[in-house]
Amino acid sequence: MVSKNIKKSNSSELDELSGYKVLPVQIAGGTGTHYLYFKQHTSKREDPLLPSSRTIYISNIPADATERDLRRLFQGVARVARVVFHSAVGQDAVKVAAAAAQATSDISKISKVVKGKPKATAEVTKVQQVAPLLSSGGSAHVVLLEDVELGAVLGMKAGVREWAIDSSHGLARHVLDYGAARPAVDAVRADVDAFMARFEEAQYERDRMLEQQQNVADADGFIPVVRRARGGKNTDGTASVTAMSTDEAREAGAARKEPTTYANLYRFQARERKRDQLVDLRRKFEEDKEKIARMRQARQFRPY
Secondary structure, three states, X not given: OOOOOOEOOOOOEOEEEOOEEEEEEEEOOOOOEEEEEEEEOOOOOOEOOEOHHHXXXXXXXXOOOOHHXXXXXXXXXXXXXXXXXXXXXXXXXXXXXXXXXXXXXXXXOOOOOOOOOOHHHHOOOOOOOOOOOEEEEEEEEEEEOOOHHHHHHHOOEOOOEEEOOOOOOOHHHHHHHHHHHOOOHHHHHHHHHHHHHHHHHHHHHHHHHHHHOOOOOOOOOOOOOOOOOOOOXXXXXXXXXXXXXXXXXXXXXXXXXXXXXXXXXXXXXHHHHHHHXXXXXXXXXXXXXXXXXXXXXXXXXXXX
C-alpha cells in the first residue's frame, strides 16, 4: 500500500516520498508490487568506502536480495561498483569490519603490472557460498562506478521494474545452505591452493620491491637499511660495512668520553662560583684602570 504523502512527479519521472525516490518492482511469479525507496547518500564525514558523489542509499529491499539483483535492477542506467548490505540475519560484526578494512585496502592499492607473476593466480576457485538473508525492510548502499551515473539513477523514468527470483528459494535454499556449510574436500583444497598462490604472488612482489631498494641512496646520500626476512641480507653483495674490533671501539669510546663534572651539584658551589667570577671581574677592572692611567701619563691614550 502506497502512502498518501507521496509527491507526484512528472509522468516520466519517479514519485518522491520524504526525499526518497519511489521505485516500484514486480516480483517474478507474484501479483503484487513491491516498492523500493532510494536517495543520494549523505554523511557528515566522508567515507572512502561510500563516496557521496556516487553512492545511493536504498531501503525496503527484499530479504533475499543479492548484489546481482541490484546490478540487474540498475542495468542500462548505471554501472554498480559494489553493494554494502545492512541488517543481515546472523551477520558477524567482526567479519563485517574485516571486509570493510579489506575494501579500504583494495581502494587505496595502486594496481601494477608485474612481469613474471605465477600463472596459477589467474584462476581462483571459490568454495560455494550462500548470500545471507536480510531483515525485513533491509537497506543497502549501492556505490556506482562513476559520479555522472548518480544523476542517471536519480532521474530514472517512471515504470515498474521486474525483480527476478533465483532458484535458491524455500527448501532449495536450505539444501544449498546445508551443502555450502559442508563443502567437498576437492573444493576446499582448490580454494586453499588458490589462496596460497595469491599469498606467494604477494610475497614475490614484496621481495622484488625490497630487492630494488637495496643499495639505493636517499636524497641525503645515505643508504637506508631495508628490512628483509630472517636469514636474508640487506645488501646484494656490492656494498659492505667493516666493523671495528672490540679494542678499537673501547679506545674510540674513551676518546669521545668527556670527564664528568658536578660544578653545580650543590647550592654553595654555585654561590662560590658566582663569587669567584665577581672577584675576577673586579680584578680585571682595576687592572684596566691602572693601564689607562699609565697610558694617559704617557699621552698614548686615544679613546677616539
